[in-house]
Amino acid sequence: MSRIIAAGAIRGAYRFVEEAETAWQRINSSCNGSELIGFPNTAYYLPVIYGVMGHKVEQLNDMVAVLQRCRKLLPPLLADDMELNSLQPVLDAGIAALFAAEITEAIDYYENPQSYTGTETPAGDNLWLGAADDVILRKRGVEFVDGSVPGFAAILGAAPDKATATEITAELQQRNLYVFLSAGDKNQNFAQQLESTGHQLGWPTRLVPFGPGAAATVFTFGFATRVALSFGNVKPGNAKDLFAYTQERVPAFVMALGEVTDKWYALAAGALNFGFPVITDSKIPGLSAGDPPTELVVSNVPHDKIVSRSVDVRGIKTVITDVPVPVAYGPAFEGERVRGENIYLECGGGRTAMLEWVTSRPGEDIVDGKVSVIGPEITDTPPGSKLPLGIVVEVSGRQMQEDYEPILERQVHHLINYAQGVMHIGQRDMAWLRVSKDAVAKGFRLEHIGLLLHAKLHQDFGRIFEKLQVKLFTWETDVAELLHQAKAAYAARDARIEGMTDETTDIFYSCLLCQSFAPSHVCVISPERTGLCGSYNWMDCKASFEINPTGPNQPVTKGATIDARLGQWQGVNDFVFKASRGNIDHYNFYSIISDPMTACGCMECISAVVPLCNGVMTVNREHSGMTPSGMKFTTLAGTIGGGVTTPGFVGHSKYNMTQRKFLSAEGGLKRLVWMPKALKEEIADRFNERAAEIGIPDLLNRIADETVGVTEEDILEYLTENNHPALTLEPLI
Known part of the structure; x- marks a missing residue:
């Protein structure tokens, strides 16, 4: 393999590790080691470390084991007369670099909490967003699974000029790719080039400025890792499965623009572990491996060819639609x-x-x-x-x-x-x-x-x-x-759709879009149970099947009724068993206790049993606070996602909460005892209609929210004072 690449990657990894050790020693000298540390609003700790090692970095002392692992991973520096015949030392150096970069960034979050905005778009004078939280991950994850986003590009450095930056960006956007930006080159960086030309940066426009330094590139790999953990049901610490998943199901590549430094070589080595090739405009040696050879590093690519070359190397299929309008479209x-x-x-x-x-x-x-x-x-x-x-x-x-x-x-x-x-x-x-x-x-x-x-x-x-x-x-x-x-x-129209029921319909529809990320998850959609993500109802799936008979929305014959109260049918069970490749043999549409439906990670809401209150709480993914379950949405989603059935927890859409069959096996709306105030306001009109139907028109006001409390004890007092019906129902557990 190329000695230049190998030597540079190993030197760069040493620099990352030394910087992380220096940062840790600096902060540890003034702390007791128990300080909470990490990236904001994520259930995945420092995600690359957690995904590869299975090690939770929650406190400063938790970093010691990671730094020790980094030192063990670092191969010897290459002497001038040394040859390297294996790629493994370079891959190890890349992982050490990513571990060290996460530690450095986590310490920076602790010491300088204002370094990054933590928002979806730049705020004020601060261009840099930092690590994506789990709300953003799940919100944007839907776009990856429904095919509207074919992958992402991680750009390091800067284009030679603003015009070239604009041209590269336009082609990436026309191909509908996300673009992650970090690591400037000679006091320039791609994100600032775009901002100066009037581009709107942020997650909504898919131009995401993570951070100006090389270490901020680790946020790209953290995003990919969390995709695997949250959507793919990959277990933390199973590095083999993690890298196999990202190679197969996370279409991404690194585009390095400008002079390739030792640190960039180390980040490139980290990318190769994930299966992400590196394409650069620099005149460095290329790198291929395997039989037949797979291109890992492609160099000296002209700027007008670099996007097309990148998607070809990674095997990303993109479609540029020609629409008769005088502006860019996509x-x-x-x-x-x-x-x-x-x-x-x-x-x-x-x-x-x-x-x-x-x-x-x-x-x-x-x-x-x-x-x-x-x-x-x-x-x-x-x-x-x-x-x-x-x-x-x-x-x-x-x-x-x-x-x-x-x-x-x-x-x-x-x-x-x-x-x-x-x-x-x-x-x-x-x-x-x-x-x-x-x-x-x-x-x-x-x-x-x-x-x-x-x-x-x-x-x-x-x-x-x-x-x-x-x-x-x-x-x-x-x-x-x-x-x-x-x-x-x-x-x-509304009256026609509202008049449909599960009992009067013999055909349900599947939605297998999320299997690109969660292979064992099977969503079956009925008139009275919309898709978890909120994007598909029964009518949408019917139309989708008419349009594309071989697509992800297939008719599912309901078959014989096994349990009308729980919502289980033989035909649905047969389909679920086959579509999940034998991983799931049944689930129930209307229950949160008895074998509820699987979830993939992109659900709009999660409901969980609140035992002390004999009821159920619901939280939407936009809510970042604590819930009476003792977990935030992000932790809940990490617990039940990935295509598993989890009694006591169920994912669903916002609209589903106001459908008549919602949790009907356990009493429906009467069981809802807590939800965020913003969610209550969002669904109020339809919820109040349903509440009036069951004879409790003021039910929404009897449901607690975060202004009442976020513990079972806090909300129980409120429920008792407001005579909530859940307290008189038969025990849930």
């Missing part, structure tokens, strides 16, 4: 925000009336691809204007059904958001649109909303309709009349 732009002085046009959001409505029409009434703007166009208004807007999508086709209309309608939100410089929030008659001055300067018009909807809906859903046309209304009187018609259609 999921990477979905998280952009249009603010303040950059707003050219605003519609909806309480400023004006706005609606979106997909409706079926006879084929003779539709001209496929026709887009009509009925009223003022963007060019008819000055910057900063506000207009009412009605977006009406008319479809026809032999396979088209009324039940598909809301499926298509829900696509409008993200399809519009994929246009760079266009912000869209909400749906139906609660939508909100902003178009930036930059987008208008590039030629974007309201007409392009219709053109992109026609192109993308045909591409993604063309199997269920044949013709589609779009009308955009901007006259106030037209939008007011459309609102009246659309609201009637919304109400009719």
